[in-house]
Amino acid sequence: MDDTDDFRERIRQSFGRQPAMETIGATLTRIEQAMVEIELPFDPKLTQQHGLLHGGIVSTALDTACTYAAFSVIPVDASLLTIEFKVNLMSPGRGERFLFHGEITKPGSTIIVADGRAYAISDGPAKLIASMTATMMVVRGREDIVG
Amino acid sequence: MDDTDDFRERIRQSFGRQPAMETIGATLTRIEQAMVEIELPFDPKLTQQHGLLHGGIVSTALDTACTYAAFSVIPVDASLLTIEFKVNLMSPGRGERFLFHGEITKPGSTIIVADGRAYAISDGPAKLIASMTATMMVVRGREDIVG
Amino acid sequence: MDDTDDFRERIRQSFGRQPAMETIGATLTRIEQAMVEIELPFDPKLTQQHGLLHGGIVSTALDTACTYAAFSVIPVDASLLTIEFKVNLMSPGRGERFLFHGEITKPGSTIIVADGRAYAISDGPAKLIASMTATMMVVRGREDIVG
Amino acid sequence: MDDTDDFRERIRQSFGRQPAMETIGATLTRIEQAMVEIELPFDPKLTQQHGLLHGGIVSTALDTACTYAAFSVIPVDASLLTIEFKVNLMSPGRGERFLFHGEITKPGSTIIVADGRAYAISDGPAKLIASMTATMMVVRGREDIVG
Numbered sequence: 092m093d094d095t096d097d098f099r100e101r102i103r104q105s106f107g108r109q110p111a112m113e114t115i116g117a118t119l120t121r122i123e124q125a126m127v128e129i130e131l132p133f134d135p136k137l138t139q140q141h142g143l144l145h146g147g148i149v150s151t152a153l154d155t156a157c158t159y160a161a162f163s164v165i166p167v168d169a170s171l172l173t174i175e176f177k178v179n180l181m182s183p184g185r186g187e188r189f190l191f192h193g194e195i196t197k198p199g200s201t202i203i204v205a206d207g208r209a210y211a212i213s214d215g216p217a218k219l220i221a222s223m224t225a226t227m228m229v230v231r232g233r234e235d236i237v238g
Numbered sequence: 239m240d241d242t243d244d245f246r247e248r249i250r251q252s253f254g255r256q257p258a259m260e261t262i263g264a265t266l267t268r269i270e271q272a273m274v275e276i277e278l279p280f281d282p283k284l285t286q287q288h289g290l291l292h293g294g295i296v297s298t299a300l301d302t303a304c305t306y307a308a309f310s311v312i313p314v315d316a317s318l319l320t321i322e323f324k325v326n327l328m329s330p331g332r333g334e335r336f337l338f339h340g341e342i343t344k345p346g347s348t349i350i351v352a353d354g355r356a357y358a359i360s361d362g363p364a365k366l367i368a369s370m371t372a373t374m375m376v377v378r379g380r381e382d383i384v385g
Numbered sequence: 386m387d388d389t390d391d392f393r394e395r396i397r398q399s400f401g402r403q404p405a406m407e408t409i410g411a412t413l414t415r416i417e418q419a420m421v422e423i424e425l426p427f428d429p430k431l432t433q434q435h436g437l438l439h440g441g442i443v444s445t446a447l448d449t450a451c452t453y454a455a456f457s458v459i460p461v462d463a464s465l466l467t468i469e470f471k472v473n474l475m476s477p478g479r480g481e482r483f484l485f486h487g488e489i490t491k492p493g494s495t496i497i498v499a500d501g502r503a504y505a506i507s508d509g510p511a512k513l514i515a516s517m518t519a520t521m522m523v524v525r526g527r528e529d530i531v532g
Numbered sequence: 533m534d535d536t537d538d539f540r541e542r543i544r545q546s547f548g549r550q551p552a553m554e555t556i557g558a559t560l561t562r563i564e565q566a567m568v569e570i571e572l573p574f575d576p577k578l579t580q581q582h583g584l585l586h587g588g589i590v591s592t593a594l595d596t597a598c599t600y601a602a603f604s605v606i607p608v609d610a611s612l613l614t615i616e617f618k619v620n621l622m623s624p625g626r627g628e629r630f631l632f633h634g635e636i637t638k639p640g641s642t643i644i645v646a647d648g649r650a651y652a653i654s655d656g657p658a659k660l661i662a663s664m665t666a667t668m669m670v671v672r673g674r675e676d677i678v679g
Contacts (some may be wrong), residue, residue, distance in 0.1 A: 138258055148294070197620070211328050408577045441552070448587055
C-alpha cells in the first residue's frame with residue numbers, strides 16, 4: 092500500500108480545497124488509515140428553526156468524515172464520489188462543539204462503505220446525536236474529479 | 239383541516255427562523271399543501287473539493303424542503319423532527335442554480351414520509367442530481383421544539 | 386439499444402432462476418423498459434408476529450422489481466448487483482395480494498438508481514404500504530455473476 | 533426495568549409466532565438485553581439468480597434481529613413497528629450458514645434505532661456480508677399489534 096503512505100497529506104490538501112468545510116467552520120482533527128475525524132464548534136448560523144444544529148449540516152460533516160476515511164485507502168490517482176448516504180438523527184444537535192467520526196466498514200476496489208457517528212460535546216460525556224452509512228465509488232481517469 | 243389554513247405563513251415564518259437557510263443562501267419559492275420548493279444559487283463557498291455543490295448541502299436543502307412539505311399538514315400546535323433521511327447523489331452538483339422539491343408520500347398523525355428531488359438548472363433542461371426519502375415525527379407538547 | 390431488444394425474455398429467464406421468488410410465491414406480471422412489476426398473493430407463511438406480511442418479504446419483492454427494472458436497460462453481457470437499498474414501511478402488510486412496482490430513476494453505465502413502491506390490494510383502492518430506493522451496480526466479466 | 537425481566541421468554545414466544553422465520557429456516561441463537569442474534573443455514577430455496585442468498589432474505593433476517601434487540605427493552609404492554617431500514621449488501625451471500633446480529637444503537641421511549649450485521653460462515657473466519665440500520669417505533673394500545 093505504498094501509494095497511500097502520504098494519505099494524511101493528501102487528505103489535508105483535499106480537505107483544504109473544500110470551501111464548504113470552511114463555511115461551516117469544520118476542521119480535520121484526526122486522520123488514521125480508514126478513520127477520520129472532523130470537529131465543528133457550535134455556530135448559530137448553522138441552526139434550524141429550533142436553534143439546533145441543522146440535520147443537513149450534521150450530514151455534511153459526517154459525509155466528509157466518511158469520504159476521507161475512504162480516501163485514506165484508495166490509490167493516489169483515484170478519487171471518490173459519494174453515491175448515497177443515510178443519516179439517523181438520534182438526539183438534538185445541541186452542544187458546545189461536535190465531533191464527526193467516519194470509518195471504513197467495507198473496503199473495496201470499486202465500492203467502499205463507511206459508517207459515521209456524530210457526537211455533541213459540552214461538559215459531561217459526549218452524546219451520540221447521529222449516525223451515517225455512506226456508499227462511495229472509487230473513480231479513476233476522470234479529469235474533472237481529482238483528489 | 240382548518241388549523242392548517244395558514245400553513246403558508248407559518249412555513250415562511252419558520253423558514254425565516256432557520257439561520258442555516260440564510261447561510262447557504264436558500265429561498266422558499268413554492269409552498270403548496272404537502273409540497274414545498276426551495277431554490278439556491280450556485281455559490282463556490284458551498285462546494286466540495288471538485289468544485290461541485292457539496293452533497294451535504296444538497297441534503298440540507300432537501301431535508302428542509304421535505305420538512306416543510308410535512309409541516310403544511312400538521313396541526314398548528316405541533317412541530318416536526320426529522321428522524322432520518324437517505325440521499326442518493328445521482329449527478330454532479332454543477333449548475334447556475336438548484337431547485338429542491340419536497341412532497342409528502344405518506345401523511346400520518348405520528349410519522350410522515352416525504353420524498354425530495356434536487357435539480358441543477360442552467361441553460362437547457364433541469365437535471366436531476368439527487369433524491370431523498372425522509373422520515374419525520376410529529377411532536378407535540380415539547381416547549382423546546384415549536385414551529 | 387439493440388442488445389436489450391430481448392430484455393423481456395432475459396428478465397423472465399433470470400426471474401425463473403430465482404428460487405427465492407418461487408419460495409415467496411411471486412410472479413412477474415409486467416415488464417417494460419425501465420419498469421417491472423411483481424405480484425404476490427397473501428400467504429400466512431410470509432407473515433410476522435402480527436399476521437402481517439413481513440417487512441423483509443416486502444423488501445425482497447421490491448428489491449427484485451427494482452433489479453429487473455434496471456436489468457431491462459443493461460447490455461446483454463452485463464449483470465447487476467444490488468449495492469444497497471432503503472425501505473420505508475408505511476402501512477401494515479395486510480391485503481389479499483400485493484403489487485410491487487420498480488422503475489429506474491437514474492440510469493447509468495456503472496450505477497443505476499431505482500425506486501419501488503409496494504401496494505396492498507383487496508376490495509377497494511390499492512393501498513401504498515412501502516417504498517424503496519435501491520442502488521445497483523452494473524458488473525461485467527464476472528463469470529460467477531451472469532444474468 | 534422490572535417489566536423486561538422476562539424479555540427472553542417474550543422474544544422467544546414472539547419469534548415463534550413469525551411464520552416467515554420458519555419459512556426461511558431461521559432460529560434465535562442469542563438473546564441479550566439490547567442484542568439479539570439469529571442464524572440461518574444456507575438453503576437453495578432462498579437464493580437469487582446467481583445462487584447467492586437473496587438480499588431481501590438477508591434483510592428479512594436482519595430486520596428481525598434488529599426488532600428483537602429493540603423488543604428486549606420495551607415495556608411488556610408495548611410492541612414495535614419497523615418504520616424503515618437501510619441495508620448495504622457488501623459481499624455475496626455465499627456460505628454454509630449465516631449469522632445475523634442486531635443491537636440497539638439508540639434506545640428511546642418512542643423511537644429506537646438499531647444496527648445489524650450479517651455474516652457468512654463456512655470454514656475460516658466469518659465474513660461480513662451486509663449491514664442494516666433500522667428505525668423502530670414503540671406502539672401501545674393497538675390491539676391489532678401486540679407482542
